[in-house]
Structure formats: structure tokens, C-alpha cells
Amino acid sequence: MDDSDRSTGFDTRAVTAGEKAMTSQGAFGDVVSPIHLASTYALDGIDPSLALEDVDPDAGEFLYSRLSNPTRRTLERQLAALEGGEHAMAFSSGTAAIAALGLSILEPGDRLVAFEDLYAGTKRMFTELFAGRFDVDVTFVDATDVDAVAAAVDDRTALVWLETPTNPLIRLCDIEAISALAHDHGALVGVDNTFLSPYFQRPLDLGADVVAHSTTKYVNGHSDAIGGAIVTDDASLADELALTQQITAGSMLSPFDSYLTLRGLKTLPLRMRQHERNAMELAEFLEAHPAVSEVYYPGLESHPQHDLATRQQSGYGGVLSFDLAGTQDDAITFLESLDEFALAVSLGGVESLIELPAAMTHEPLDPAQREAIGITDTLVRMSVGIEDVADLRADLEQGLELISTLESPADD
Numbered sequence: 001m002d003d004s005d006r007s008t009g010f011d012t013r014a015v016t017a018g019e020k021a022m023t024s025q026g027a028f029g030d031v032v033s034p035i036h037l038a039s040t041y042a043l044d045g046i047d048p049s050l051a052l053e054d055v056d057p058d059a060g061e062f063l064y065s066r067l068s069n070p071t072r073r074t075l076e077r078q079l080a081a082l083e084g085g086e087h088a089m090a091f092s093s094g095t096a097a098i099a100a101l102g103l104s105i106l107e108p109g110d111r112l113v114a115f116e117d118l119y120a121g122t123k124r125m126f127t128e129l130f131a132g133r134f135d136v137d138v139t140f141v142d143a144t145d146v147d148a149v150a151a152a153v154d155d156r157t158a159l160v161w162l163e164t165p166t167n168p169l170i171r172l173c174d175i176e177a178i179s180a181l182a183h184d185h186g187a188l189v190g191v192d193n194t195f196l197s198p199y200f201q202r203p204l205d206l207g208a209d210v211v212a213h214s215t216t217k218y219v220n221g222h223s224d225a226i227g228g229a230i231v232t233d234d235a236s237l238a239d240e241l242a243l244t245q246q247i248t249a250g251s252m253l254s255p256f257d258s259y260l261t262l263r264g265l266k267t268l269p270l271r272m273r274q275h276e277r278n279a280m281e282l283a284e285f286l287e288a289h290p291a292v293s294e295v296y297y298p299g300l301e302s303h304p305q306h307d308l309a310t311r312q313q314s315g316y317g318g319v320l321s322f323d324l325a326g327t328q329d330d331a332i333t334f335l336e337s338l339d340e341f342a343l344a345v346s347l348g349g350v351e352s353l354i355e356l357p358a359a360m361t362h363e364p365l366d367p368a369q370r371e372a373i374g375i376t377d378t379l380v381r382m383s384v385g386i387e388d389v390a391d392l393r394a395d396l397e398q399g400l401e402l403i404s405t406l407e408s409p410a411d412d
């Protein structure tokens, strides 16, 4: 692939990088990739020496759409170009992408060192599947502390898995420092880049070996397709992922979802800039409001890792959390009073979403586990959309006014 050529800017690559190479192979001069629904492709003749590995989708060669498909291939090339990697593989969900990676790298007896503050589904995969079924030694650490990671990584460690920033408390870890120490032990470093997208953070440039995405979130950006991807410069890992996971385990993205994701990707830079502008304004508004006790957004100077965010990221993203000063009932009243924010899990779409982690995304954790991580009953997480920020702010303002006028039990 030659799509990672950085002589063009990110915004240009987002529109055309994968598309140009693949659509130029078509008969009609399409400027966007068509949705290739064909499950199989007629051959010109029989070549008994043809092996699967010899079929080259980038040269317009296709056999069967589980192996590769023109629309999926276009998306994969586009994703590789944006993350600055050589190879990308698109999977049926972010979860499938992360599972594919683990199943390609880990063997029984290996150690997997992971940030303790991971997306709950990934944590469940690591403990129940990798540790529980495959006898991998899974060790969770506080990866905000580089020394804690250094203490956990040993020569048995095959993979260090990071998420930065995390959900819902927006904690960061230092990708460059952790990659350097992991490489000293021969371990690979993988980063889930879902929360920032390649527009705001490129882990491969910081020394990581593999990047994962739930493309369901910012990459697609329109809350209408579940998908995932892995990007890497490591050719043998890419071959392993394609052969054992997409081809053998059958865990690949459909042509229609590939098309939707490609379509979403073209406006990624525009969307990310607006997500961030809106999130910054709302974070500053919330920080100054008396009904809010704490705001977690790395763009604020009050964020304990603001300097790391400024160094490691090229923007602060569109997700923020905040703690309300009252009770959980107040928080529920607040959330239910909002018009512009849909009460929903997930994030990264053009529309603003809001949720109460203790009762929604993180409800499966017991209260002690939530308390240990710092998730209170009144913590609210927002995925700030690209709407008119004045409308979002007015909506939050009326909700906060409403709970400020409620009588608290302490007043009885």
C-alpha cells in the first residue's frame, strides 16, 4: 500500500486516500467506492498454483468476499492512510477487532498487561476469554503511572494493551514511554484509539505497534454502523490477522457497513474539530457552575494530565464527564430533563448523547469496583455532538437550574 504518503494533509487523505487507488480500477470512473455486494468473483481460468496469499486485492484481484471485498478494501486503505500505518483490517465490531488481535498474538502462559481502566467489554474479554479460557496471565495496572507498567511487564509479556483517554474518567497514559519500556522486553504495544480517532492521536507515531478502533464511534461518526479495525506496520501480524481472523474465523466487516464507514470517514476532520470546540465550551461552562463538583476533560488546565494530553494528542476530543453535587436522584432528574442530549450509551456520533455510568455503561460493576475506579453515582458522561453549542449549553443550563431548586434531603 502506498496510501500512507504524507505529502498530502490529513483532511485530503480522509476524503480520497483509499478511494483513489481502488476506484481507479473500476469501469465507470466512480469518484466514491460503490457498495460491492458480490459474495464471489468469476475467474478467467484455473491456475492450480494459485495460493490464497497470491491473490492481491490492491491489484483488483478478488476471489470471495470473506477473504477480501473491494468496498472493505477501500475502507482498509483509507484507515491505514489516516493512522499512518502500512496495513489495516476491518472487522465486524470494535470488540471483534480487539479479540482478533488477542487471538493472533497471545498463547497460553503469555502475560497480557492492560490498563485497569478499560472499556468494560474489553476487560470482560481479557478476564473471561483470554485468562479464563486460554490461560493467559492477565495483569491490570494503573497505566497513568509509567512505573506501575514497568513493574508489571516482564519477558513473558506478549502484549501491553492501552486505552487513552479512558472511559468515563478520561484518564491518559503515556504511549511513548510505555512503548519504549515494553519493547525492552520484546512485548508488542496496542492502543485502542477509539476516543480520539486518528485525527487527534496517532499511536503508531508514538511508538505503539498496533492501533484498534471501534469504528462504530468517531470513525463512522453517524451512529448507524457497528464496526472495528486494526492498523499496524507489522507485515507478519497483518498477514496473521487477515489469514486467521478475517479468512479463517470469518470476522470481517460487511460491504454495506464498509461503505457507510467510508462515507463517514470523509468528514472526520470537520466533525472532530466541531466536537472539540463544543466540548471545550461546555467543559468551561460546567466547571464554573455551582451544581457541578468536578469536570473531567483533558482540554481544561485543571485536568491532572493536561500537559500529557497537549503533548501526546493534537486535540482534546469530544467526550467529557462531570460529577453533580447532589444525589443520584438529582442526576436522574437532570438527565431526564434534557431535550438536546439523547439518553443513550455509545459515543462519537454527530448527535449529543448523555448517560449515567453507574446506572448504565458501568452498572455491571459492583458498587465497590465502581468506587475503586472513581465512578460515583452522580457521574455523568457526555459525548458532545456537532450541534449549535448555544442550544446544548442552554439545555444543560435549564437541567442544572432544575436540580439546583430541588430540596435536598439535608435540607429536611
Ligand code: PLP
Pocket: 093, 094, 095, 096, 119, 121, 122, 163, 167, 192, 194, 195, 213, 214, 215, 216, 226, 227, 228, 346
Ligand atoms: N473500545 C472502546 C473504547 C469502546 O468504547 C467500545 C464500545 O463502546 C469498544 C471498544 C467496543 O466497540 P464495539 O461496540 O464496536 O464492539
